[in-house]
Amino acid sequence: MRISELLRGTKPFLSLEFFPPKDKLQWPDFFKAVEKLRALHPLFVSVTYGAMGSTRANTLEIVSRLKNDFGLETMAHLTCIGASREGLSSFLDELVGAGVDNVLALRGDLPQEGSPRDIARMDFQCASDLVAYIRGHYPSLGIGVAAYPEGHPEAPSQKGDLSFLKRKLETGADFAITQLFFDNDHYWEFMRRAREIGVEKPVIPGILPILNLGNVQKVISLSNSQISAPLRERLRKAMESGGPAAVKVLGIRHAAEQAQGLIDGGAPGVHLYTLNKADACLEIARKLQIPT
Ligand SMILES: Cc1cc2nc3c(=O)[nH]c(=O)nc-3n(C[C@H](O)[C@H](O)[C@H](O)COP(=O)(O)OP(=O)(O)OC[C@H]3O[C@@H](n4cnc5c(N)ncnc54)[C@H](O)[C@@H]3O)c2cc1C
Numbered sequence: 177m178r179i180s181e182l183l184r185g186t187k188p189f190l191s192l193e194f195f196p197p198k199d200k201l202q203w204p205d206f207f208k209a210v211e212k213l214r215a216l217h218p219l220f221v222s223v224t225y226g227a228m229g230s231t232r233a234n235t236l237e238i239v240s241r242l243k244n245d246f247g248l249e250t251m252a253h254l255t256c257i258g259a260s261r262e263g264l265s266s267f268l269d270e271l272v273g274a275g276v277d278n279v280l281a282l283r284g285d286l287p288q289e290g291s292p293r294d295i296a297r298m299d300f301q302c303a304s305d306l307v308a309y310i311r312g313h314y315p316s317l318g319i320g321v322a323a324y325p326e327g328h329p330e331a332p333s334q335k336g337d338l339s340f341l342k343r344k345l346e347t348g349a350d351f352a353i354t355q356l357f358f359d360n361d362h363y364w365e366f367m368r369r370a371r372e373i374g375v376e377k378p379v380i381p382g383i384l385p386i387l388n389l390g391n392v393q394k395v396i397s398l399s400n401s402q403i404s405a406p407l408r409e410r411l412r413k414a415m416e417s418g419g420p421a422a423v424k425v426l427g428i429r430h431a432a433e434q435a436q437g438l439i440d441g442g443a444p445g446v447h448l449y450t451l452n453k454a455d456a457c458l459e460i461a462r463k464l465q466i467p468t
Pocket residue numbers: 223224225226227228253254255280281282283284285286301302303304321322323328329330331332336337340344353354355356382
């Protein structure tokens with residue numbers, strides 16, 4: 177079923193993002209984590225796509241198994257930069273063949289090598305090109321896109337970035353999911369500006385639990401997301417007093433408080449970046465007042 181149809185129903189909801197483990201030896205543990213998280217009755221689950229299609233086959237296989245073996249509503253992420261029309265349509269054909277009804281249409285990060293001229297020659301240059309392609313050739317598929325409450329790192333301005341989000345939604349995307357953020361004010365301010373320019377479609381906030389300091393530093397360096405000075409100070413103190421275990425406890429508490437604040441403030445639901453960690457996500461959900 178298209179996620180846009182589900183979004184008209186029960187609110188608030190949780191949805192979950194997984195990544196395909198590279199090593200197939202890890203798949204049994206991964207599916208055990210999925211099985212545990214199924215207890216949360218997520219509205220949908222999504223499966224990431226490695227840069228330049230590096231996880232193409234694994235994304236396809238996992239998203240298809242989550243749909244057909246686990247009975248979960250699913251969405252495959254798909255990036256278009258550097259991809260050919262033929263490559264993308266063979267992925268989309270396989271997706272449709274597996275019964276998957278939703279795609280998160282992304283540009284993907286720009287390749288390290290390659291000049292702007294090389295990029296200009298590519299079949300797809302931004303996510304709205306991919307949205308247009310999917311809408312034109314696969315009209316029955318549901319389409320999500322990415323949104324950036326703190327602005328995309330390459331965007332010349334937040335205003336310009338927001339107008340590109342509007343374009344993606346007007347080109348045919350049904351909804352957006354945000355980049356992670358650690359302070360809900362970024363989401364509320366973003367939504368205020370989005371509504372002001374006429375964005376009416378749902379924008380689902382994405383929450384990343386801080387489970388260890390190393391990982392979060394890496395993620396922050398790749399996105400535009402900031403950790404506020406007070407949260408940074410709380411993390412520093414937690415590390416000093418209780419080491420990684422105390423950081424994890426604080427991270428889980430912060431994610432739960434963020435999610436509760438978003439739900440209480442009227443967000444349609446929360447998309448949890450699970451990092452494939454079932455127990456931490458179950459603990460976050462246990463702290464939430466949300467029907468599961
Ligand atoms: C929820 C979510 C899930 C993600 N999942 C994955 C994943 O599975 N795999 C992966 O590799 N990456 C993933 N990403 C990261 C994403 O691929 C990168 O952030 C990438 O750099 C931008 O992708 P986009 O789809 O937002 O691009 P776009 O919407 O195309 O935007 C990219 C940049 O170009 C600008 N822009 C947009 N349209 C135009 C235009 N018409 N003309 C000029 N400039 C324009 C934007 O302002 C922005 O700065 C995800 C991001 C989010 C938020």
